[in-house]
Amino acid sequence: MQASKRKETLAAYTFLAPGFVLFALVVLYPIARAFQISLYHWSIVPGTTSQYIGLGNYTHALHDPIFWRALENTGAYMVFTVPAQIVLGMTVAVLLDARMPARGLYRTLYYLPVVTSWVVVSLLFRYMFITDGGLINFVLHDKLHLVGHNIEWLSHRWSALAVISILGIWKGIGWSMVIFLAALQTVPRELKEAAAVDGARAWARFRAVSLPAILPVIAFVTVMLVIGGFNVFISVFLITNGGPLDETQVLLTYMYRQAFSFLDFGYGSSLSFTLTLIVFALSIAQLRLFRRPKDAA
Amino acid sequence: MRFRWTILALGLIVAVATMAATAGARVTTTHAKTTTITFWDAYSSDGPEVKRLEKVLIPQFEKEHPGIKVKDVTIPYDSLHQKLITAVAGSQLPDLVRSDIIWVPELANLGVLQPLDTTLPDFKSIKSKVFTGPLATNFWKGHYYGLPLDTNTRIWVYNPIAMQAAGVSAPPKTFAQLQSDSATAKGKGAYLYAESGTSCWNICPWIWSNGGSITNGTYTKATGFLNGPKAVQAVQMLVNLYKAGQMPNIVVDSNGGLGTYDGIAQKKYTSMLDGPWSFSIFASAYKNTQLAGTTVPAGPGGSVSVVGGEDIVMTKSSKNKTAAAEFMRFMLHSFAQTQMARAGQMPVLKSSTKSLVKIHPYYATYLKQIATAKPRTPTPKWPQIDQVFQTQVAKAFTGSETVQQALTDAAQQVDGLLK
Amino acid sequence: MVTGSASRTRAILGVRILILSVGVFLMIVPFAYMFATSLKPNALVLEIPPKLIPHHPTTANYTDAWTSNKFGRYFLNSLGVAIATTFFSVWLSSMMAYAFARFSFPGRRILFGLLLIGLMVPTMMLIIPQFILAKNLGMLDSLTGLVFFYTGGTLALNTFLLRSFFQDIPRELEEAMVVDGAGPWKRYLKLVLPLSRPALATVGIFSFLASWDEFVWALTVINDPNKRTLPIAISLFQGEHSTSWGLVFAASTIAVVPVLLAFVIFQRQFVSGLTTGALKA
Known part of the structure; x- marks a missing residue:
């Protein structure tokens, strides 16, 4: 018995080893390494030495106005995109959660933006929001006459962030929808159908029947979207590249520029390590927060 | 059994794909x-x-x-x-x-x-x-x-047909003509002059032509030069054009609108400052547009462009x-x-x-222009200095700071970088 | 009363479909615009009014992208890297997942916890240390290097998904094999893997897409134009003086269509993979 136990353990480690070694090398070690680098005035050029400066890079960040603006912009991106993706994704999921023709087709079409590459959709949105000759200004100005002149979308901080956020929402609705839809389908159908027929009280029923059942799923989606929000990079990088005037810099674009345009690997690492800590703290806090009502019930 | 076939097929695909993917690298190493x-x-x-x-x-x-x-x-x-x-x-x-x-x-x-x-x-x-x-x-x-x-160097490159259509008979020779011609063009729904950025490459010709400068002669100090009255006046002139709707917004955001080349080809813009490559690019990519060139409009300091x-x-x-x-x-x-x-x-x-x-x-115009053109400050910090310049001048354009404020601030930052 | 209720149901269904269709329209329009632009000659890409159906469609941008811009090469690069990544990632993560799902061994909780940390940290945040690591390993500017880092980056999610699937395989089946004297490798190869084909397909598709679409890492480490992948090549189509939008979107269409096809074909596996994480959390 003892011997077979040992054999089992050995087998387990054999199964685990190749993958875990690679994972440790490519993911875990860099996490630790990011922290180490962030404590140095890191010198990447061959033949020069790095200088240990303790938390110097972190205090530098605290006094760097662009860091704070990047943090603000990242926060704004989340405020714009996370609730919108949840509400719109949920709305579409609820609408699709019924017997109706071509349901699968609708689901597929809503999901298309999710599987499309960020590079492609970012360039596409930049093109659509071009000031003179872009599709959006054409619709708003020439067709609907909602605005008096062509809006210079990408020339100003908030309108540029709006474009980036709209892209984030457009690309993300399908993802939350699919998950909500799957969750809703675990709720007994009779209860929901009663709610659907009884129009006036549909919302009340939804709150009473479906919502509590899928609350953990909402928590999961929220956590993932918040992490995704911190991860916003490609859209900003390709649409504004932080401009004009660093106005639309988010944490990751600023980190990338520090490292790969200014060779300040130490400062860049301190930014990404800070971000990693924020992501951890938020995910854990959110999970706790959303679990409480369920535990109490 | 079928599963083993799948693995085999997968392995084969991987092998082929890896070979295809590394074939490019091999080309360089085969000939020892x-x-x-x-x-x-x-x-x-x-x-x-x-x-x-x-x-x-x-x-x-x-x-x-x-x-x-x-x-x-x-x-x-x-x-x-x-x-x-x-x-x-x-x-x-x-x-x-x-x-x-x-x-x-x-x-x-x-x-x-x-x-x-x-x-x-x-x-x-x-x-x-x-x-x-x-x-x-x-x-x-x-x-x-x-x-x-x-x-x-950059000269005044224009589309004569677009210029005629904008009601301007000849390219501006002076700052005063630039301002009046810009207003005329606006009246016809076109922009006389399009500029696609606020870096020194874009803006310095105007500062120098106005008699201003970026630093002192030994490149050690910017305060008193970059924010001097001549430099401020030159930038102010451009900012006024922009605020009056006589310069397109690509000056503050080069991604935000029609690029200079597309704009000139479509006769939305009549002119830009650009290098000799513009002529050959137009000859191959915009075959229907004929360009012409002349020297940069002269200010009190003459017609002074930038060396590239x-x-x-x-x-x-x-x-x-x-x-x-x-x-x-x-x-x-x-x-x-x-x-x-x-x-x-x-x-x-x-x-x-x-x-x-x-x-x-x-090339005749380019040779004439380059005789008086000035270089940008030779220093390893130039990319950062230009970043400061670009950012601060753009602030003046968007109106978040006055020209004087923006340039004084810029000069201080550049001083720090020149140390 | 009954007819009233039926017509009301129909009305509700009508409203449902109307709202959903408006939404679908907004989802699809950008794609239509992209495709339309890819068929326009370069002079007309910013025409006013913008046309969703070009007057004189041309495939010039496609032939241009494919021939004079080495797009075939980039396509092969992306394909090769994505297939190799998928293969290694599915292979390594299925072994890890099996260990986590079926064995108890010292350090199991800790190792799984570390895996979860890897799941939470967005890869982009590790780009600086990974760059230095790749430099030390001699894996900059190499497609093998891309496969190595892509595989490492997808392991956590894949292992997580596969583990929860493997746990659902009835233990009795394995116990029966143990009685017949089958060792762990035989059980893994002959029982677990064949039974998990849908799940393997799911993580396979995820890995493939992640690798196919990856941009930042490739942009940072690849210098040799012959080793460019599709996303970098597309982003580099932006010219200095004007962007050849027709070319950009022809290239984008070439890059996107296989993904959309794969998605439509493997939709079921895709959705099941997505929801496994969510509904078990």
Whole structure:
């Protein structure tokens, strides 16, 4: 018995080893390494030495106005995109959660933006929001006459962030929808159908029947979207590249520029390590927060 | 059983795919005896530059030098600086780089460039054949780290038909005409002058033409110069044009609207300041548009434009310095210089000036303009200084700060960088 | 009363479909615009009014992208890297997942916890240390390097998904094999893997897409134009003076269509993979 136990353990480690070694090398070690680098005035050029400066890079960040603006912009991106993706994704999921023709087709079409590459959709949105000759200004100005002149979308901080956020929402609705839809389908159908027929009280029923059942799923989606929000990079990088005037810099674009345009690997690492800590703290806090009502019930 | 087949098929696909994916890398290693040198540049693929290099120059070089292969890597200008810096970090620099003249001090200061005056035995003779101005851009702390490859400046480039349509009969010769003509063009629904950014390359010609300057003569101080009355006045004039709706918004956001070339081709803009390559790009990509050129409108300081250009530099990490040096010599030879002149690159050889106007008449204006053009501050911090300049001038355009405030702030920051 | 209720149901269904269709329209329009632009000659890409159906469609941008811009090469690079990544990632993560799902061994909780940390940290935040690591391993500017880092980056999610699937395989089946004297390798190869084909397909598709679409890492480490993948090549189509939008979107269409097809074909596996994480959390 003892011997077979040992054999089992050995087998387990054999199964685990190749993958875990690679994972440790490519993911875990860099996490630790990011922290180490962030404590140095890191010198990447061959033949020069790095200088240990303790938390110097972190205090530098605290006094760097662009860091704070990047943090603000990242926060704004989340405020714009996370609730919108949840509400719109949920709305579409609820609408699709019924017997109706071509349901699968609708689901597929809503999901298309999710599987499309960020590079492609970012360039596409930049093109659509071009000031003179872009599709959006054409619709708003020439067709609907909602605005008096062509809006210079990408020339100003908030309108540029709006474009980036709209892209984030457009690309993300399908993802939350699919998950909500799957969750809703675990709720007994009779209860929901009663709610659907009884129009006036549909919302009340939804709150009473479906919502509590899928609350953990909402928590999961929220956590993932918040992490995704911190991860916003490609859209900003390709649409504004932080401009004009660093106005639309988010944490990751600023980190990338520090490292790969200014060779300040130490400062860049301190930014990404800070971000990693924020992501951890938020995910854990959110999970706790959303679990409480369920535990109490 | 079926599952094993799937694995087999998968394995096969992986093998084929990996082979396909690495085949490109293998090409360079199969011929053990040939030396391959890699050359990074930002030659424009919109126009004939890349074609000349890859279809005429490199084949000619390889014919003259059997055993040496040149691998050309063209990277868009906007990405090249970042790519170079990343390659410095990764120790991945190529053998040769065609570097913008403003990056050479920075790269030299990072210690990644090979000093040529101590490497090339014939450096002195090459040196005597090229213009001193462009050559000077390679000088850093007592050594020459590169050779000039091409030089250029910006002149007033316009679409005469668009200009007529905008109610302007001739290009503006003075600041006063620029202002009145801009208003006229606006009345016809066009922009007289489009500028696609606020960096020194874009704005400095106006400051210098107005008699202003960026720093003192020894490049140690910006306060009192960059925020002096002449510089402020020049920027103010442009800001006024922009605020009056007489300059398109691409000046503050080059991605935000119709680019200068598209705008001029579509007659939305009549003019821009640009280098000689614009003529050859229009000739190949916008065949229906004829361009004309004249000197930059003159202010109290005259008509003063900005010196641009590229240098060719050799990296310290190059394993094929002899072959790389051969290619440098080839690119500075009159054959290569003349070929590239046909593609819109102004040569740096003293001997080529006379024949230049024969290649293209527009070079006459460029030669006239470059005689008075000024260089940007030669310092390793230039990319950061230009970033400050760009940011602060843009603030003046968007109106978040007054011109005076923006430039005073800029001067202070530049002072810090010049220390 | 009954007819009233039926017509009301129909009305509700009508409203449902109307709202959903408006939404679908907004989802699809950008794609239509992209495709339309890819068929326009370059001079007309910013025409006013913008046309969703070009007057004189041309495939010039496609032939241009494919021939003069080495797009075939980039396509092969992307395909090769994505297939190799998928293969290694599915292979390594299925072994890890099996260990986590079926064995108890010292350090199991800790190792799984570390895996979860890897799941939480967005890869982009590790780009600086990963760059230095790749430099030390000589894996900059190499497609093998891309496969190595992509595989490492997808392991956590794949292992997590596969583990929860493997746990659902009835233990009795394995116990029966143990009685017959089958060792762990035989059980893994002959029982667990064949039974998990849908789940393997799911993580396979995820890995493939992640690798196919990856941009930042490739942009940062790849210098040799012959080793460019599709996303970098597309982003580098932006010219210095004007962007050839027709070319950009022809290239984008070439890159996107295989993904959309794969998605439509493997939709079921895709959705099941997505929801496994969510509904078990």
